[in-house]
Amino acid sequence: MDRFRRVSAAVVTAVAVLAGAGGAAASSGVPAPPVRPSVAKPAALPALSARTTVRTVAAWQEFRVHGPARHLPAGTKVTLQQKQGKRWVSLPASMKTxxxxxxxxxxxxxxxxxxxxxxxxxGAVSPVMRVTVR
Incomplete structure (x- = not known):
């Protein structure tokens, strides 16, 4: 209730100042509401988790990589990458969340x-997974 009165007084004061009666509003003795700094919450960072259905697989045998995509919108394209030497190479395996x-x-x-x-x-990268191809 007290907050409502303060907000109402602030609105009346603002209207009076805009209408040209600034002197009357300033001398009315109505305290101005305290100014609170806005504290913005940091945006959640996107994150990907990944798991494989196998640890060892025969060459060219199908397996699955699956997991949740946190703080990413539906329809975000995710791509599988393989480490070849010191470089990460994108493989032709991708889909949308x-x-x-x-x-x-x-x-x-x-x-x-x-x-x-x-x-x-x-903008997210999953933890590393290891699969042995025999």
Missing amino acids: NRNHSYNLRVLLGLRGKNTLRIVGG
């Missing part, structure tokens, strides 16, 4: 040995 903010990607790998994979999209 669904309305539940998750993805489920089918993957085929032919590079034998230990493969290091990750998912990228929407």
Whole structure:
């Protein structure tokens, strides 16, 4: 109730000043409401999680990479990347996140040995996954 009175007094004072009766409003003795600094909450950073359905797979055998996409809008494109030497190379395996903010990607790998994979999209990068191709 007290807040309502202060806001009402501020509105009346503002209207009086705009109408040209600034002297009368200033001498009325109505205290101005305190000014509160606006504290903006930091925006949540986008995050991707990733899991594989297998740890070891035969060459060119299909497996899945899936996980949630937090703080990313539905329809954000996510892409599978593979570490080749010191570089991350985007593979031709990508999809858009669904309305539940998750993805489920089918993957085929032919590079034998230990493969290091990750998912990228929407400014987020997932933790590294390792899959051995025999």
